[in-house]
Amino acid sequence: MKRVIDKVKSKNWKEISLFPKWTIKNMVMVSILIAISVSFTIVVAQIIPIVSLPTYKFSFIGLPVKIAGFIFGPVVGVFVGIVSDLLSLLFIPPAGYNPVYTVATAINGLVSGLFGIYFNQILKTAFSREFRLQRISQKLTIYAYKYKFLKDQNEFKKADVVADKLIKLNNKKKYINQNDADNLLKNIYLFASIILLTLVIASFAWFVLNSPDEIIQKGIIKNKYILLGLMSGGTSMMLFFVFLGRFFFKTKTYLTLVPIVVFSAFLELVNIPVLAYADLLSLGNKDGKDIFFWISQHILSGPVKIWFNTFVIYYTYEIISKLIYKNSNLSYK
Numbered sequence: 001m002k003r004v005i006d007k008v009k010s011k012n013w014k015e016i017s018l019f020p021k022w023t024i025k026n027m028v029m030v031s032i033l034i035a036i037s038v039s040f041t042i043v044v045a046q047i048i049p050i051v052s053l054p055t056y057k058f059s060f061i062g063l064p065v066k067i068a069g070f071i072f073g074p075v076v077g078v079f080v081g082i083v084s085d086l087l088s089l090l091f092i093p094p095a096g097y098n099p100v101y102t103v104a105t106a107i108n109g110l111v112s113g114l115f116g117i118y119f120n121q122i123l124k125t126a127f128s129r130e131f132r133l134q135r136i137s138q139k140l141t142i143y144a145y146k147y148k149f150l151k152d153q154n155e156f157k158k159a160d161v162v163a164d165k166l167i168k169l170n171n172k173k174k175y176i177n178q179n180d181a182d183n184l185l186k187n188i189y190l191f192a193s194i195i196l197l198t199l200v201i202a203s204f205a206w207f208v209l210n211s212p213d214e215i216i217q218k219g220i221i222k223n224k225y226i227l228l229g230l231m232s233g234g235t236s237m238m239l240f241f242v243f244l245g246r247f248f249f250k251t252k253t254y255l256t257l258v259p260i261v262v263f264s265a266f267l268e269l270v271n272i273p274v275l276a277y278a279d280l281l282s283l284g285n286k287d288g289k290d291i292f293f294w295i296s297q298h299i300l301s302g303p304v305k306i307w308f309n310t311f312v313i314y315y316t317y318e319i320i321s322k323l324i325y326k327n328s329n330l331s332y333k
Helices: 002-010 024-047 054-072 074-091 099-127 129-152 156-174 178-209 224-248 251-282 288-325
Strands: none
Touching: 024 054, 024 074, 024 288, 054 074, 054 099, 054 251, 054 288, 074 099, 099 129, 099 178, 099 251, 129 156, 129 178, 178 224, 178 251, 224 251, 224 288, 251 288
């Protein structure tokens, strides 16, 4: 009987994986995303020569990488990031290149992939109507085995208790409808996003307020509170946006947009110091005391990049995901 229970319980999370089911379609789509990432960057670099600098190239090459991570998971996201960045070096002269830029591009795929798993697999699995019904069905199966076992052992009182549980679970199953499940999932997404975005803002605040004044004075923005406002401004607006979206967006739109908003904010938190360090090594004098000068440059464009990334990734994801998930059971054998 224990084997039956363990087998039933293990079915719930088998679809959650860091690495997706590898199909011909997935391989083709990953290749296309790499090609888009490289070709898009090359075209933009021809139009805007300054994009040849890795610190600016990063903003363009990273978009398909984030989409790849969000759809296919962190492993594929990191792979797409590394390959795309290295391939771009063959076509764009590596002016001021440093391997840290490649690491930053890979981080795009890693972070977007992790948040894709957290929101689109873990939370959706745990709070979806299908999962809740599945859990009840599993409990019914387990209690049915228990009931039969107790009856065979002539333990009728215990069997009656189990029978009552079976009746309650059957009644509970009838009242789980799609609308309630969607509202619950939206509330969970809202709650999770508020916590995560608040964590980003708190991290910015801790970083700025605990930095020595003499280091901040070497940056473009010399006032701590103005610096903090610029660093957290984009994330704060996103926090407000996520809250309003809970009540005004359709369920499908909201459940797609929230994880993109969150990982875009987290990427700014992670990438600002990483890119600043890369700029310091490749374009600066390698003096760690000047790091705030490079951080300031990325802070100024941070709020714009967050919003730009969010909507570009959202609309691109809406197009690509339909191609990927159509006939998703076709696989290479």
